[in-house]
Amino acid sequence: MDDKQLIKMHEIWFRGPHHEGEQARQAEPFARWLPGVVSARRRGPRCLEVEYDLSVICLRAIRQALQSAGFHLDAALMEKVKCALVDYTEQTQRESLGLEGCNLPSQKYRPTGDPHLVRERLQHGEIPESPDDPWRHYL
Numbered sequence: 001m002d003d004k005q006l007i008k009m010h011e012i013w014f015r016g017p018h019h020e021g022e023q024a025r026q027a028e029p030f031a032r033w034l035p036g037v038v039s040a041r042r043r044g045p046r047c048l049e050v051e052y053d054l055s056v057i058c059l060r061a062i063r064q065a066l067q068s069a070g071f072h073l074d075a076a077l078m079e080k081v082k083c084a085l086v087d088y089t090e091q092t093q094r095e096s097l098g099l100e101g102c103n104l105p106s107q108k109y110r111p112t113g114d115p116h117l118v119r120e121r122l123q124h125g126e127i128p129e130s131p132d133d134p135w136r137h138y139l
Contacts, residue, residue: 058102
């Protein structure tokens with residue numbers, strides 16, 4: 001498979017307004033820290049665009065890492081449907097490449113910038129891996 005097909009770019013939307021300010025600005029350095037994330041750019045106060053290598057990490061793992069760090073992701077129905085579709089296609093693509101499940105980073109995030117901008121809440125082993133079908137959540 002072509003390397004260009006393994007580099008994915010998606011938007012992650014946050015719920016807002018939030019009492020701690022713009023979540024996208026706070027999540028930007030956190031997302032860059034995740035292994036496999038090529039770049040993360042804020043596209044607005046509630047939108048973060050991430051570019052990542054699918055052979056290393058998937059969108060589902062990025063979203064789970066953000067949630068476990070305390071960020072509040074958009075839970076609108078349309079956003080859930082989009083995420084389920086992306087999860088399904090990425091899971092299928094990873095299986096065709098012979099790659100197993102998409103894991104979260106095993107090392108704790110250490111912010112290097114302003115501690116008020118990025119919260120350190122990612123605990124090792126906090127999110128259980130579940131091999132269930134991503135569409136099952138919406139039935």
